[in-house]
Amino acid sequence: MSGAVDIAGEAHPALRWPGLWWPGILAAITWAAAAAVTQGLPDQVDIIEWTQTGNVAIAQAALAGLFLVLGLTARLLPALHRRVVPLGPWLVVLGAALAGWQLLTAKFSVLPMPFFVPPQQLVEVYQDDWRRLAESVLASLWLLARGYALGAAVGFVVGVGLGWSKHFGYWAHPLMRLVGPLPATAWLPLAFFLFPSSASASTFLIALATGFPVAVLTWSGVASVDPDFYDVARTLGAKPRFLVLKVAIPAALPHVFVGLFMGLGASFAVLVVAEMLGVRSGLGWYLSWAQGWAAYGNMYAALLVMALMCSGLITLLFKLRDRLLSWQKGVVKW
Amino acid sequence: MVNADLLTAPPPAETPLPGVALDLRHISHEYRLKGEPLPVLDDVSLTAVPGEFVALLGPSGCGKSTLLRLVAGLEPPTAGELLVDDAPVTGPDPSRVVVFQDPTLYPWRTVWRNAALGLEARGLLRQQKHRVDEALAVVGLDGFASAFPHQLSGGMAQRAALARALVNEPRLLILDEPLGKLDSLTRIAMQGELVRLWQAKGFTTLLVTHDVEEALLLATRVVVFSPRPARIRAEIKVDLPYPRHRDDPKLVELRRDVLGLLGVGDATQ
Structure with a gap:
């Protein structure tokens, strides 16, 4: 109720950066990690050679970029922010899971090969x-x-x-x-x-x-x-x-x-x-x-x-x- | 809440249908409970002239509500004869409408569509939509036509149920403790509305209640029943002018008499 007095000394609210949407930044990190794992480590190609490894890496990197942009800007747009907020934790975990999946299958064959398959x-x-x-x-x-x-x-x-x-x-x-x-x-x-x-x-x-x-x-x-x-x-x-x-x-x-x-x-x-x-x-x-x-x-x-x-x-x-x-x-x- | 203009205006050119004459002759009724007969009505004879407001008063569970079900035609009596305008009652008829203690509005219909139920059931809704709007206006719910029942207060829901009855232009309005579950302020307001409606429309009214004061405030005649199986114990003519006041000495006196008839006279002195 006394807001007019309190904010008088501060900068106009619209001029201040409203802050980062942290889950978006974290998701960008995990998805970038997934892309790096996919592209950076060699596939185990004893049985099958995959042709889509590079494309999967590109797609993951592109999504990482998108999440980074969202992380930086989502709070500027309240409508967008409301929509992405519930997705945040899932996006972070999905990126990590994709990286783990990639490591366990295509990269190190921890899970035996013909029965478990990598995303590509x-x-x-x-x-x-x-x-x-x-x-x-x-x-x-x-x-x-x-x-x-x-x-x-x-x-x-x-x-x-x-x-x-x-x-x-x-x-x-x-x-x-x-x-x-x-x-x-x-x-x-x-x-x-x-x-x-x-x-x-x-x-x-x-x-x-x-x-x-x-x-x-x-x-x-x-x-x-x-x-x-x-x-x-x-x-x-x-x-x-x-x-x-x-x-x-x-x-x-x-x-x-x-x-x-x-x-x-x-x-x-x-x-x-x-x-x-x-x-x-x-x-x-x-x-x-x-x-x-x-x-x-x-x-x-x-x-x-x-x-x-x-x-x-x-x-x-x-x-x-x-x-x-x-x-x-x-x-x-x- | 009742739209005063609609009620105090002189009767329209097409005068409202007058009320029916009721003639109940030696009505007895019993239910079967685990094979045992359970008598609820014992040789009840009662008449009402067109436009009369009769209150049926008795202890809870004495069988008054059963009598209403019989008059409405929902069940045939075990014994006796039930005449409405000298014709025997064989089943329900939209000219005799019941308002139950619970509003029993259909929760999946809006207030308007609930009120339209009778017209829809008889295939008249298309031509007579305006009657629904009018009935809702009479009970002061015209602003709530598109609300669902769960959005209404208890008093509003009972008003909607009243509108659903009035749409059919009943010649006999059967009220089964319609105000029994309302808070006391709403109750007092709706008692006044009921009287004004009855005076304006001229239908015969049967009201079941166990509230002595309510019976005396509303009715032209009060019929006092015994505990189950219900027998008529006394009939009291209430020729006081409307609107009546609960502290009118004559009404207080009648109240004492009736309570005495019900066997609780001393408790209130």
């Missing part, structure tokens, strides 16, 4: 085999999308039916109790035998893995709707259709999303197993194909892509939930 080999795989990897990602996504959409839709409808109708529950509940807990992969041999194509068999398996958690959670969501919500709507003239669509389902939606998240996790597992064992495309198939050729670099590369794909899909589902359930903010802690 991953870059090589992405450069040489990106087409096949991209095709595999698309094939996996397409199979997953079909199976997940089918499973989520059927699971949702079954869940609403179980929660709403006693007659439906009479028939569906015992079946759910018996078949639901069975891991979808247990159906695998039978499914590949019964279905006309491995694609349809895999779609069925993924749908099964997705459908069960979605059905159970939707059911519990519909069953736990406050009965007063129905009374209110009924006294206002609502018919059963309105009660299901406008009361039961919106009220159950938070539960449904828990089921959708669980189903998505389960569907990833089944997707990979199905692709490894039956389908002749997709990332799961790519993994087992790479294993057959002892191409460990390709396996790591495919694993990284798969991790990005799965976490991307989870993020997408989170975004959808945040949109549909924005009313929950302030009611429930997420």
